[in-house]
Amino acid sequence: MDFLQAVVLGALQGLTEFLPISSSAHLRVYPEWFGWGDPGAAFTAVVQIGTELAVLLYFRKDIWNIGSTWVLALFRPALRSTLEARLGWFIIVGSVPIVVVGIALQDLIEGDLRNLWITGTVLIVLGLVLGLAERVGRGTREIAALTLRDAVLLGAAQAAAVVPGVSRSGATISIGLFLGYERAAATRYAFLLAIPAVVGAGLFQLPEVPGGKNLYGVAPTAAATVVSFVIGYATIAWLLRYVSTHSYTPFVIYRVLFGSLTLALVGTGVINAT
Numbered sequence: 398m399d400f401l402q403a404v405v406l407g408a409l410q411g412l413t414e415f416l417p418i419s420s421s422a423h424l425r426v427y428p429e430w431f432g433w434g435d436p437g438a439a440f441t442a443v444v445q446i447g448t449e450l451a452v453l454l455y456f457r458k459d460i461w462n463i464g465s466t467w468v469l470a471l472f473r474p475a476l477r478s479t480l481e482a483r484l485g486w487f488i489i490v491g492s493v494p495i496v497v498v499g500i501a502l503q504d505l506i507e508g509d510l511r512n513l514w515i516t517g518t519v520l521i522v523l524g525l526v527l528g529l530a531e532r533v534g535r536g537t538r539e540i541a542a543l544t545l546r547d548a549v550l551l552g553a554a555q556a557a558a559v560v561p562g563v564s565r566s567g568a569t570i571s572i573g574l575f576l577g578y579e580r581a582a583a584t585r586y587a588f589l590l591a592i593p594a595v596v597g598a599g600l601f602q603l604p605e606v607p608g609g610k611n612l613y614g615v616a617p618t619a620a621a622t623v624v625s626f627v628i629g630y631a632t633i634a635w636l637l638r639y640v641s642t643h644s645y646t647p648f649v650i651y652r653v654l655f656g657s658l659t660l661a662l663v664g665t666g667v668i669n670a671t
Contacts, residue, residue: 409423411624549574
């Protein structure tokens with residue numbers, strides 16, 4: 398039964414990681430609905446590696462171009478003004494806030510911040526923020542217009558995703574829209590920025606998988622990670638096509654409904670907040 402539960406959660410992770418609806422909130426809330434209990438922060442972090450492997454595969458050309466140009470630019474000054482070299486630095490700088498916050502708040506991330514009162518509230522509030530960002534954002538800037546200031550702001554937004562319910566992609570995309578970037582550009586950069594953070598968090602939590610901070614064992618967690626990779630790859634391809642011609646409004650509505658239902662179930666005692 399543990400194996401089946403882990404696979405279902407892996408599928409849920411793959412489906413929700415890249416949509417701006419918070420995969421960590423879904424991995425926290427749905428097991429409570431089903432009576433499975435909290436799978437633990439270690440399970441969540443490690444299964445996210447599967448979806449980030451999907452990002453590595455899907456954006457392999459972009460990653461190679463950014464990485465190789467960034468390295469060459471260290472020795473060839475003429476390359477330092479290229480978009481790829483600048484993106485390399487921006488991703489590094491943008492990854493610093495979530496590393497600092499993740500280390501500083503590790504105990505809170507694995508404990509108090511997983512309270513479903515917080516999760517439900519954050520789902521609603523950040524959903525409304527996403528809706529506002531799309532309404533007021535100009536949506537005219539392309540990724541080539543990215544500046545160091547923007548990279549810092551986008552990195553700070555990503556750092557807020559240590560709280561289940563925020564959504565790493567949702568927070569980053571919201572700030573990107575507020576800064577005037579196109580939906581597709583903000584979404585693409587959010588995926589690239591997430592790679593160091595999620596892979597790093599997963600590797601950091603890997604030693605905890607066999608222990609008490611993971612409800613499932615090594616084999617179920619590994620299976621869930623594989624499932625999250627397959628479904629995550631398909632979700633990336635779909636979302637990038639979707640946002641090129643559609644708004645984020647359906648996701649805003651879903652977040653508000655999901656958060657409201659979570660708070661209602663906690664408030665009536667159907668599920669436990671902790």
